[in-house]
Amino acid sequence: MTTPANPLMAATHHDPYPYYAMLVEQRPFYRDNELNMWVATSAEAVSAILEHRDCRVRPVDEPVPSALLGTPVGDLFGSLVRMTDGASHCPLKQAVSTTFASLERSAIADRSRACTAYLLEEITPLPLEPVGVTEFTLRLPAYTVAALLGFPSDRWPVLARWTGDLARCIAPGATPAQLERGQRAAQALQAATRRLLEVPTFARPSLLGPLASRAVAQGIDSTAITANAIGFLLQAYDATAGLIGNTLVALGREPQLLQHVTAEPRLLSAVLREVLRHDAPIQNTRRFAGHDGLIAGQPMRAGDTILMVLAAANRDPARYTAPERFDTERLQHCFTFGQGHHACPGEALALGIAEAGVAQLLHLGVSPEALASGVSYRESLNARIPLFGSSHTVTTHSA
Numbered sequence: 001m002t003t004p005a006n007p008l009m010a011a012t013h014h015d016p017y018p019y020y021a022m023l024v025e026q027r028p029f030y031r032d033n034e035l036n037m038w039v040a041t042s043a044e045a046v047s048a049i050l051e052h053r054d055c056r057v058r059p060v061d062e063p064v065p066s067a068l069l070g071t072p073v074g075d076l077f078g079s080l081v082r083m084t085d086g087a088s089h090c091p092l093k094q095a096v097s098t099t100f101a102s103l104e105r106s107a108i109a110d111r112s113r114a115c116t117a118y119l120l121e122e123i124t125p126l127p128l129e130p131v132g133v134t135e136f137t138l139r140l141p142a143y144t145v146a147a148l149l150g151f152p153s154d155r156w157p158v159l160a161r162w163t164g165d166l167a168r169c170i171a172p173g174a175t176p177a178q179l180e181r182g183q184r185a186a187q188a189l190q191a192a193t194r195r196l197l198e199v200p201t202f203a204r205p206s207l208l209g210p211l212a213s214r215a216v217a218q219g220i221d222s223t224a225i226t227a228n229a230i231g232f233l234l235q236a237y238d239a240t241a242g243l244i245g246n247t248l249v250a251l252g253r254e255p256q257l258l259q260h261v262t263a264e265p266r267l268l269s270a271v272l273r274e275v276l277r278h279d280a281p282i283q284n285t286r287r288f289a290g291h292d293g294l295i296a297g298q299p300m301r302a303g304d305t306i307l308m309v310l311a312a313a314n315r316d317p318a319r320y321t322a323p324e325r326f327d328t329e330r331l332q333h334c335f336t337f338g339q340g341h342h343a344c345p346g347e348a349l350a351l352g353i354a355e356a357g358v359a360q361l362l363h364l365g366v367s368p369e370a371l372a373s374g375v376s377y378r379e380s381l382n383a384r385i386p387l388f389g390s391s392h393t394v395t396t397h398s399a
Contacts, residue, residue: 006032007039007309008172011283011384012377017324020312029296037286037305038298043316043335046308048296051340055287055295056085059303065170067179072186073169079227082235082342085290095214096228097345102210103148105352112356115143118153120364128366130374130389133248137386138164140357141240145233145349148207150196162189163233170234172286172381189233193226207232232346238383239336240350242281243272244357245375245386250275251362252372254326261362268359270328272351276314277334278326283311284382285338310335311384 004010004019013019020041028042040046049055058064063084068074077083081092119139123132142160151159162185168174169182196208208229215225250271251258261267285308289300300306314334315323337344362368371388378385 006035007041007284007307007312008035008381010309011311011380011382014377016283016311017315020309020315021324023309024312024316029298031298032307035307037307038300039307039309040296041309041312041316043313043319045296046310046313046335047339049287049306049308050335050338050342052287052295054290054293055306056290057083057287057342058085059288059305060290061303067174068170071183072190073166073179073182075223076166076186076190076227076230077170079224080231080234081228082231082344091218091220092215092224092228093345095211095218095220096231098214099207099211100345100349103206103349105348107206108144108148108349108352109356111147112140112144112353113360115140115147115156116357116360118156119143120360122157128364130371133361133366133371134245134386134388136357136361137241137244137248140244141236141350141353142233144353144356145207145236149193149229149232150199150206150208151192155192159189159192159233161185163230163237166230167234167237171238171383186230189230190226193229194222197222197226197229235344235346236350236353238380238385239281239344239346240353242383242385243275243350243354245388246279246281246384247272247275247354247358248361248366248368248388249372249375249386250279250326250368251358252368252370255369257326257328258368265359265362267328268355269351272354272358274326274328274330276336277320277330278314279384280311280314280334280336281384282336282382283384284309308335310338 004013004016010016010019023041029038029040029045032039040049064074064078068077081096084092119136123135139160142163143156146156146159165181165185166189168178197212211229212225251261257271261271287306287308289295289302289304291302293300314336317323320330320332337347374389375386378387
């Protein structure tokens, strides 16, 4: 049993939670000189930083990562509401949040079930095998959001591939090969989304049409509209894939929980919400100090990086009673989708997609116990996405 080398390596460790518990107790907010960043692990520190108006999603002097400047990905990145601070953030956030809020839960469920049925046919004869379950978890989020945006089903596979390439390109630690694939994906996604925006207003679907209407009313240009429609795909991609996979792992490791869900399927919704806390699909995120000064009691210099270990804060005993226990009756909200002015508005969408996907896999007879016995995690510095069986060999599917 090894201990993670640092909080970034912990995200894909087989069991990072004893390490996180040690950090919460002994190092709730500290400077990691090897990582060259501040690290917040306690609920109190993470909450203070998420709510602090001077903690930005990007450094003031580097709104777009230098490696992406002047590229298609850089242009897209600079227009994403979740990567934007300042005057442009509020109208964009309002348009995006209102669009997500307008989605009815039944519409998410219907589209998710339709995409689930499509996927299970597409990956036959593998859907019940571990490698097939991994493919299912990775593709379903992108397929469902693509359907909600209005893309026809014959475009879902290539849109999922492009989304995966783009997600890996902008993730921390992207390799040169991932950066190259991401650039091609960004161009393709932008072209496809612009074509979809040209559909007459009356034919627009339930996500893209309302987003465009609200954005235009706020004076937001078509470039930002296109980027944030692609942002819908990105926001759902890693978090929802991880949520589906980590829920299957939880059911496999908690036999009584699986029995309860099998006997009463509507309990699955509560299980998913506890998975968000207990085994978060997004383990950490970053903020940057906007000015010199104190943040959460620590002296910061403008541009300092702060790593917020959401998964550690989600198990802080100062906030959660017996945090290591999987408890579907907890009432406290967790940190996985953030809080404050940069809270992710896509939580309900992720939960809806994941619930439909997990329910269908269980209905088909997928064995969570078997999956949990052979799980590893996709390489990442912040996302916790299970790979089942021999799924470490899985590559992005072809279009």
